[in-house]
Amino acid sequence: MNPALRVENVSKRYALGAQAAGDLNLTESARRFARGTIQKFRALLRPGSQLDDSNSFWAVRDVSFEVNPGEAVGVIGRNGAGKSTLLKLISRITEPTQGRIEIRGRIGSLLEVGTGFHPELTGRENVYMNGSVLGMSRREIAAKFDRIVEFSEIGKFLDTPVKRYSSGMYVRLAFGVAAHLEPEILIVDEVLAVGDANFQKRCLDRMMELVRGGRTVLFVSHNMQQIPNLCQRAIMLDGGRMVESGTARAVTQSYLDRMLKDTRTGDLRAKPRSGDGRAKFVRAGLVDADGRPVSVFTSGDDLVLHMDLESSVDLPDANILVAVQNLYGTRLVTGWTDESHFPVHLRKGRQGFECRIKNVTIRPTNSILISLRLALANTTLIDAVDNAIACDVVGDARTQHLYANTDLGILAFDTEWKSVPPAE
Secondary structure, X not given: OOOOEEEEEEEEEEEOOOOOHHHOOHHHHHHHHHHHHHHHHHHHHOOOOOOOOOOEEXXXXXXXXXXXXXXXXXXXXXXXXXXXXXXXXXXXXXXOOEEEEEEOOOEEEEOOOOOOOOOOOEHHHHHXXXXXXXXXXXXXXXXXXXXXXXXXXXXXXXXXXXXXXXXXXXXHHHHHHHHHOOOOEEEEOHHHHHOOHHHHHHHHHHHHHHHHOOOXXXXXXXXXXXXXXXXXXXXXXXXXXXXXXXXXXXXXXXXXXXXXXXXXXXXXXXXXXXXXXXXXXXXXXXEOOOOOEOOEEEOOOOEEXXXXXXXXXXXXXXXXXXXXXXXXXXEEEEEEOOOOOOOEEEOOXXXXXXXXXXXXXXXXXOEEEEEEEEEEOOOOEEEEEEEEEEEEEEOOOOOOOOOOOHHHOOEOOOOOOOOOOOOO
């Protein structure tokens, strides 16, 4: 069987600090392009030579794998691991610096909210435009049109320009188009996180239908429960390189083990992060009621997180969010300064904050991850560290009656039962 997708020694290199083409005149732009192309070819033709890495960043490096028809493969990795760049290379949005990609069949991709649709066109017009790009006739698109509209649930907004759609509406229509115009290969990035739980389930069900019908799916998700449920295989990226390949369950477990190992320390300075960097979380850790550091969380206690931030400027109107989740990415509870009406005024330099979430009862033997986010009131992201720290959950006399079985849920609450007369 010929693979639907073959990726051979693919790398993508970006220049750091390059001057934007728009800042150059036409002659200088052409000169730089020609010079860069000649240098690249010379480097590739010289035996044993490599491209100059002194002022560049390799987003993807020497990645090779194959995907067969009727197979779903998950792509796993931390933020910045190269997942989105790899999918853009396969989707032909950008070209690889080295290596080659062989594709058999047409591709439908859903990578980012905002790509693939023309904002000035209506939902209806964008459906037909996308089908045409995939090489379909107007009759073929019309035959699938009603199913796309039904799936996306935007019927009354169908003739509204998509620039007026909410992110949820946009993603519903984009996925409906990508999954119902029947491409041989469907590529889906983390955008499904925009939708609600019902929409996510319908998307997963649709992808399973495509796989059963012999289509190929390449799927990126930070939800580690979705990967083994949908995919037979998975690959793991780290620093742009493929570090593991195997069954979806085995690779997912390996990723979780790595993540736990890397998040046991409270030093956040070298952690992968996003944001404009004007202020950064530099340390975080759980403490007990007396402020002493603890390495485990005792179920039923207050969950108290101490965090230090370092700011290069004064930020008088900020907010901090603390998100507690399980290893599979399911959010359990959130502490947010904005919701608690606690003003955050950052001064230049280093300062500490403490978040206390009261009476958190998590079933013992679980592990939890805590992510941190700093933003301005206008939603400008300053710093975000996913999975900043991890700790195990233990029990005591208060929780010894609880089962550890997560099928009963992660959080546990006191419940009351009583006998009542039957309803008439």
